[in-house]
Amino acid sequence: MVIERPRWWIYGLVAVIGLAILVPFIWMVLTALMTTDQTLRVPPTIIPLPPTLDGVHTVFNKLPxxxxxxxxxxxxxxxxLATLVISALAAYALAIVKVPGARIVLVLVLTLIMVPGDIFIIPNFSIIAGLHLTNTLVALALPNIFDVFGVFLLYQFFRxxxxxxxxxxxxDGASHLRILFTIxxxxxxxxxxxxxIxxxxxxxxxLLWPIVVNRDVDQLTLGPGIALLRGAAVTDWNVLMAAGAMAALPMIVIYLLLQKQFVSSMARSGLK
Structure with a gap:
């Protein structure tokens, strides 16, 4: 029986890559705990001594x-939720029902994946403005509920x-909707x-679309809201980094709580 030796160089390479990924986040958290003077020092300050939450307090004072x-x-x-429903219906029609011209439609859908999303900003804004939905939360989600990649991903599963x-x-007489949602x-x-996910x-x-379609701060999301903290001449980097760390915290907590489900779903989707 041959026992394979541990490939320590693989573990070391993975550790180095993981550390490289974590360094920007660690630097963001350390900067968030600094004062404004410490963020501007040359050579730069690495460890905030003493750490302060002034940046966090400023975020709450400047932003809702x-x-x-x-x-x-x-x-x-x-x-x-809207993307799941629409993508599931479209993928079911293409993979299970096989409507006339399904292959042509699938090719067109895959072609749209290669089109940069920024091209659709002006047409989407014209539609939202025509529906009088600017400065609303509906305007932020409505143009993006049809996800080309989502249709292709579910098509691979349904096939x-x-x-x-x-x-x-x-x-047994089940309708297409019943087959879709129950089987x-x-x-x-x-x-x-x-x-x-x-x-x-x-x-x-x-970041870009909320700034284009909404002007009121109360109708923005975290990305463009944090961008408002960047000054025209001088930026308080401790305040900006504090806002960024707080914005990333919910996603980190959700990942830690649902880590097994995340990894399992991603692995299975990759196998499909």
């Missing part, structure tokens, strides 16, 4: 932080569904979870 946080949460969850289950349900969706739960993360870090 909890309002921005609640806006981000509502928009992210709302967009994720691998056992045909016997679908045919048995059809023989296909439960079997493809890992793919739906993966899509929901990616959608929430993308919306949580959205």
């Amino acid at each position: 932080f909890f309002r921005l946080l609640s806006n981000t949460f509502l928009v992210s969850v709302g967009r994720a 691998g569904m056992p045909r016997e289950l679908i045919e048995a349900a059809r023989i 296909v969706v439960p079997v493809s739960r890992s793919g739906l979870i993966a899509l929901a 990616l959608t929430v993360l993308n919306e949580w870090k959205e």
Whole structure:
């Protein structure tokens, strides 16, 4: 019996890569605990002595932080739910029902993945303005509820569904909607979870679109709200980093609580 020796160089490489990923976040937290003078010193201050929460207090004084946080949460969850429903319906039509021209539609959908999203900013703004939805939370989520990648991801899951289950349900007289929500969706739960995770993360870090469509601070999300802290001439980096750390904290907590589900759904979606 041959016992494989541990490949310590692989563990070392992974540790170095992990440390490189963590360094920016650690630097952000350390800067958030500094005073404004410490952030401007040359050579730069590494360890804040003594640490201070002045940057955190300034964030709460300059921004309606909890309002921005609640806006981000509502928009992210709302967009994720709408994206799951629309992507599931579209993927079901392409993979299971196989409507006429399904292959052409699939090719067009895949083509849209290669189109930069910034191209659609002006058309989306024209539509939102025409619907009189500017300066609302609905305007932040509505143009993005159709996710091309989400349709393709769920299409890959649905295509691998056992045909016997679908045919048995059809023989029993089940409608397409019943088949989708009682058979296909439960079997493809890992793919739906993966899509929901990616959608929430993308919306949580959205910056450009909220600035374009909304002007009131109370109708913004965390990304553009934090951008308002950057000064035209001088920026208090401790305040900016404190806001960034607080904005990232909810996602970190959610990941730590649901780590197993995150990794499992992502791994299964990759296998599909």
